[in-house]
Structures are given as C-alpha cells and as structure tokens.
Amino acid sequence: MLFYEKNRITSKEGINHFIPFSESQVGAKEAFESHFMHKFIKGKIKRDSKTTESNNALFSNEDLEQTCFIPTKKLEFxxxxxxxxxxxxxxxxxxxSQEFEDSKNPYxxxxxxxxIxxxxxxxNDKDKMNPPQKAQDSYYKDLIGTLSAALKSLAKKIEPKVYEYGFLRE
Structure with a gap:
C-alpha cells in the first residue's frame, strides 16, 4: 500500500502518517510531522501510552485494544x-537531496x-500528472522503474496467497 502506484496519500490533505522511513535514513532537511509508520514497522508503537503519537492522532485506546494489530518487535519482510x-x-x-528554490514547488x-x-x-495542461517517462530527471526515472519492478515481483509472490486464503475466488 505504501508504494503502490495508485496510492493517493498526499501530505496536502493533512499529516502524512505513512512515511516508512526516518529523517536520517532519507536525509530530510526538516523533521517529519509524524513518525507513526516508521515506529510501527520497527515495533515501537505503545498500546497503553496516552501520549504516543499513534494513540492521539490515529486510534482511540478502544480501537487499539479491540481491532488493531500492533507489532511488539520489528516487522520482518x-x-x-x-x-x-x-x-x-x-x-x-x-x-x-533535491535543491528546492522554486516557490511553486517548495520542499x-x-x-x-x-x-514525490x-x-x-x-x-499536464489538464492538471493530470504526467507519466514517469515525461520526468526530466533520468535518475528519478530509473528509481521509479526499479520500484515498479520490485512491486511486480512482490505481487507475483502474493497473488497465489490471495486465492489460498480466500480473499478472492479463482
């Protein structure tokens, strides 16, 4: 979900709780507003603390106790x-790592x-996002291609389990 090509999560509509990395991992120039996803993946979300970011911003204590999987150790992939x-x-x-000097496209x-x-x-002129091929940055094109290939590889691994576990019928 975090890296899916049709993911529509945007920080323009509120706090982005779905950044799976830390500031130091990505070389961020400023602190993130939320560390929820990074902490979740690392198994560092506290169930019972009333002051944790996850409890205040995303879940009520009742939700945490009854319906949410909260890892207690780092997730293995x-x-x-x-x-x-x-x-x-x-x-x-x-x-x-980009320089952000354009006020129309600030950091x-x-x-x-x-x-990203x-x-x-x-x-484009119809306010639709251009395809990756239209990007001016060739390194970005390589990175987005690598991400797409990795997602396809993961999808091939997951697909049989979708039927095995009954999420879809063949």
Missing part, C-alpha cells in the same frame, strides 16, 4: 518486500509517494 522498501528508500532519498519534508511523483513528473 520477505526478500521481495524488502526490495520494495529498498527501492522506496532510494526514491525518498533522491527527493530529499515538503512530509512528502508522500504521490507528492508529482514533484518529478509534473502535471
């Missing part, structure tokens, strides 16, 4: 999923995947 994370990390690093430390794609790909 398959090799295919780790490739997706690695590709995503390189993309976030590249975004945060956004809380950028989501959609925000918009930064590099821009929009």
């Amino acid at each position: 398959s090799a295919e999923a780790q490739e997706v994370f690695d590709a995503g990390l390189e993309l976030w690093k590249h975004y945060h 956004n430390p809380n950028a989501s995947l959609l925000d 794609k918009a930064h590099f790909q821009g929009f």
Whole structure:
C-alpha cells in the first residue's frame, strides 16, 4: 500500500502518517510531522501510552485494544518486500537531496509517494500528472522503474496467497 502506484496519500490533505522511513535514513532537511509508520514497522508503537503519537492522532485506546494489530518487535519482510522498501528508500532519498528554490514547488519534508511523483513528473495542461517517462530527471526515472519492478515481483509472490486464503475466488 505504501508504494503502490495508485496510492493517493498526499501530505496536502493533512499529516502524512505513512512515511516508512526516518529523517536520517532519507536525509530530510526538516523533521517529519509524524513518525507513526516508521515506529510501527520497527515495533515501537505503545498500546497503553496516552501520549504516543499513534494513540492521539490515529486510534482511540478502544480501537487499539479491540481491532488493531500492533507489532511488539520489528516487522520482518520477505526478500521481495524488502526490495520494495529498498527501492522506496532510494526514491525518498533522491527527493530529499533535491535543491528546492522554486516557490511553486517548495520542499515538503512530509512528502508522500504521490507528492514525490508529482514533484518529478509534473502535471499536464489538464492538471493530470504526467507519466514517469515525461520526468526530466533520468535518475528519478530509473528509481521509479526499479520500484515498479520490485512491486511486480512482490505481487507475483502474493497473488497465489490471495486465492489460498480466500480473499478472492479463482
């Protein structure tokens, strides 16, 4: 979900709680507003603390107790999923390494995947995002291609389980 090509999460509509990396990992120039996803992946979300970011911003205590999976240790990912994370990390690093002198496209430390794609790909005259091929940055094109290939590899691994576990019928 974090790296899916049709992911529509954007920091323009509120706090982006879905940044899976830390500021130091990506070389951010400013602090993120939320560390929820990074902490979640690291198994550092506290269930019972009334002061944690996750409880205040995303869940009520009742939700946490009854319906939410909260990892108590770092999540382990398959090799295919780790490739997706690695590709995503390189993309976030590249975004945060840019010079942001254009006031129409200012630096956004809380950028989501959609925000990053918009930064590099821009929009056409109908206000639709340009395809990755129209991006001016060739390194970005390589990174987004690597991410896409990693996602396809992960999808091939997951697809049989969708039927095995009954999420879809064949």
